[in-house]
Amino acid sequence: MRKTVLFAAALSVATAVTAQTGEITSNRGENWLSQDGDWGVTIDATPFIGYAGNLFNGTSGNSVPTWISASTWDPYNWAGGGDQGAFGSVTRAVIGVKKLKDANTAFRGRLRLGFYSHKETVLVPEIGATDPNATVENVTKWGGNTIQIGVGLEKRVGSTRVVGVYGGDFNFGIAGQKKSFEYGNSLDNTGSRITEEKQGGAMMVGLNAFVGVEWFVAPKVSLGAEYGWGLILASKGFDTTSWDRATGDNGPGEIEGGTKVNDFGIDTNNNGVSINMNFYFQ
Numbered sequence: 001m002r003k004t005v006l007f008a009a010a011l012s013v014a015t016a017v018t019a020q021t022g023e024i025t026s027n028r029g030e031n032w033l034s035q036d037g038d039w040g041v042t043i044d045a046t047p048f049i050g051y052a053g054n055l056f057n058g059t060s061g062n063s064v065p066t067w068i069s070a071s072t073w074d075p076y077n078w079a080g081g082g083d084q085g086a087f088g089s090v091t092r093a094v095i096g097v098k099k100l101k102d103a104n105t106a107f108r109g110r111l112r113l114g115f116y117s118h119k120e121t122v123l124v125p126e127i128g129a130t131d132p133n134a135t136v137e138n139v140t141k142w143g144g145n146t147i148q149i150g151v152g153l154e155k156r157v158g159s160t161r162v163v164g165v166y167g168g169d170f171n172f173g174i175a176g177q178k179k180s181f182e183y184g185n186s187l188d189n190t191g192s193r194i195t196e197e198k199q200g201g202a203m204m205v206g207l208n209a210f211v212g213v214e215w216f217v218a219p220k221v222s223l224g225a226e227y228g229w230g231l232i233l234a235s236k237g238f239d240t241t242s243w244d245r246a247t248g249d250n251g252p253g254e255i256e257g258g259t260k261v262n263d264f265g266i267d268t269n270n271n272g273v274s275i276n277m278n279f280y281f282q
Helices: 002-021 046-057
Strands: 039-044 095-102 105-125 135-157 162-182 193-198 202-218 221-236 239-244 254-257 261-268 274-281
Touching (some): 105 162, 135 202, 162 221
Antiparallel strands (some): 095 105, 105 135
16 A cells, blocks of 8 residues: 555656656657747638537538638738639738747747739720721739738647647738739720729838646647737828820829728737647758
8 A cells, every 4th residue: 555655756756856857748758748949830820710610510511721820911902802802812821930949938929921922814996997896905904912021939838638828920021012004905095094993002110918728638639719909000192093195195003092091909809819829840
């Protein structure tokens, strides 16, 4: 009996020491927690959770998850059709990475480099042609880009499978979009016409503090939840329309229009808590 008690006590002490050093292993000897020098990849877990939930509640039309980052900046409302479907009318995901300096500190980075183009060609009657079936090509081209860069510092607290995280992020983004037109018929036959519609250039700067937890559900795999609070500065300039003027038309070659926008805000995340999945490796 005494040996059994001593063995149980020794096992408890060993478990406590293991937990304090952050070395929790699976039955196969795999480390559960992230370690010094690990790299991490972070993705938005919300679409996956929704997909898994729909499998159990009988939702019809349940589709494969589409990873759309909740923190993606979308100044031209591409997700809402602001691109007229040219770029897929969806807000793309931002790539998130981590590098653990030590067990309690990680550097965070986010990156999105998006460059898009779309071209449509239609046949229209050739003005002035003797052949009534003669046609020429009118071409419409869309072009867009969005660049987001984010860096941050994350502090980690705890040595169990539930780890607290807190820290700060700095984010910067720029974007542009334009639509150009090429005509098969000559200017003399069509009259003045638009050659380009350019959206005002957009820029964003953000500084954010965050706090949350990571729950390690498998070795080197965690499900995380974070609240964020911070400020954002964003702006978008006037749109410009370029014209090709016919003879006798003295109108301007370029006209500014639309709405110039400047935004400033200090608040919590507009989507509440962000849910993510983290995968660590060396």
